[in-house]
Amino acid sequence: MENATNVIPFSASLAEGRLAAYSRAMKLFPAICCIALPRLLFGQLTTENPQAKTVNGIVEGVSHSGVAVFEGIPFAQPPVGDLRWREPQPVASWAGIKKADHFGPNPMEHPAGDMVFRSHGMSEDCLYLNVWTPAKSPEEKLPVLVYFYGGGFVSGDGSEYRYDGESMAHKGIVTLTVNYRLGVFGFLAHPALSKESPYHGSGDYGLLDQEAALRWVQQNIAAFGGDPGKVTIAGESAGSISVCSLMASPLSKGLFNGAIGESGGCFAPTYAPIPLADAEAQGVKLAATLGATSLAALRALPADRLLAGTTTPATPKIMLTIDGHFFTKTPLQTFAAGEQMHVPLLAGWNSGEANYKRILNKNAPTPENYAAAIKALYGDKAREALALYPGGTEQEVIRSANDLGSDRFIVYSTWKWCDIQNKTGGNPVYRYFFSRARPALRVTKNPAMASPSASRAPLNPGAVHSAEIEFALGNLSTNRVYDWRPADYSVSRVMQAYFANFIITGNPNGPGLPEWEPLNKGGAGKVMVIDVNTRGQEIKTDDRYHWLDQFYAPASR
Helix, strand or coil: CCCCCCCCCCCCCCCCCCCCCCCCCCCCCCHHHHCCCCCCCCCECCCCCCEEEECCEEEECEEECCEEEEEEEECCCCCCHHHCCCCCCCCCCCCCEEECECCCCECCCCCCCCCCCCCCCECCCCCEEEEEECCCCCCCCEEEEEEECCCCCCCCCCCCHHHCCHHHHCCCCEEEEECCCCHHHHHCCCHHHHHHCCCCCCCCHHHHHHHHHHHHHHHHHHHHCEEEEEEEEEEECHHHHHHHHHHHCHHHCCCCCEEEEECCCCCCCCCCCEEHHHHHHHHHHHHHHCCCCCHHHHHHCCHHHHHHHCCCCCCCCCCCEECCCCCCCCHHHHHHCCCCCCCCEEEEEECECCCCHHHHCCCCCCHHHHHHHHHHHHHHHHHHHHHHCCCCCHHHHHHHHHHHHHHHHHHHHHHHHHHHHHHHCCCCEEEEEECCCCCCECCCCCHHHCCCCCCCCCCCCCCECCCCHHHHHCCHHHCCCECCCHHHHHHHHHHHHHHHHHHHHCCCCCCCCCCCCCCCCCCCCEEEEECCCCEEEECCCHHHHHHHHHHHHHHHC
């Protein structure tokens, strides 16, 4: 690795010929949002080099297929030096025109095998967002989608092809992707950080980045033809957990009007925030492994060394934190009290989020091995578990272990989010179950077209974790790893239409689509099964989640 500014360069072909430079700077935050802003009417969104006037200055993007694209707009100061592990700070205004024709750098991370970035490289200086707008002028007041990437809060970037906003823009939606700090850079808590903080807490900097980006949207999206009063936030996996967290945060009030969650809620066992004292203790342990005896020493560590030193098996896990600022209490307490954002929610999960090895490890999927694994997990409640997740034959073991592994991984937390929001949120909750498995890999001699993780055969026949992203955002054609069939494009058209309708109206239903019923007040009703035969189906699996509630609900309190 070289330095913190340009560690991992990506090829120009992946960037599709876009420039490989990036700019610095930032924008917005508390005091500014109280100022009455002038109307932003720069109005040159239809030219070859479209321009928009933000509160910090003019940005100039590019035009592509009738969509104005602005890449790499700074929304916060670079969080480097003394700003490492501080809440995002306002961007300095600039004179003249700032080019926004290339993606900013991706955060410090080790990207997962299936991630393909169009960023120039990697840097702590990563707080940039991207805008795709179909608006012809700032007067249009179009609905807005802000999408947060997944990656377990340790990897991901807004430049990934699967998150590209052009397809959604063609649906009449101003679409944004947002970068946020990851891993130790985004979520370290430490007593010294809490001591210097104005709110006497630490951690959650990546979530504060997201909140700052939403404040940027409120201040600036009208310049791109968007309506700040019609903003939907969405994300997958860690991005979905982020959406759940933003709904729970008191800092989010008034920043968005709808929420979409794809596989992930901010509840145990997935990513429930932990008490500040526990998070600080983890931070002290981590600092010790790095040989840093003071906050100044931690901040003096080069970014590449800090990254390398915090991604080993012995590294204490960095978690979300009840920091007293972004989170003032646990999300479960917030949702149970009805204090979360009261907005419509569309959320769900995939049919194969995990596989049987999550339960059986390296053991063969025999009934005997499965029964022993269930006994080890649930002790005297094993009989109850086997009634819900039976394993009398090898095929039944594989199916049930896949289901249990998925539920323990991420399904239960997503269900909990839907269930409790339906009880206390005062708005419709639409639940889906995505079951379209990916097709075979394309036959190609180009190694760049197939990632290491994509080349491995799945251990279950379902739709694996993250498989729905390209379908939902209309981006199958950007993923050339898989041999997409006409049926896949048909499924994508339906799923994207549901998402677009929800973003535009708060309701996924529309002409030519199977009727999607929201959950009833008792939490029952139908779930929308999204596949070749998309249909509403009576809920049949909630007895599993009610049973798991006894283990996970107390851990979320």
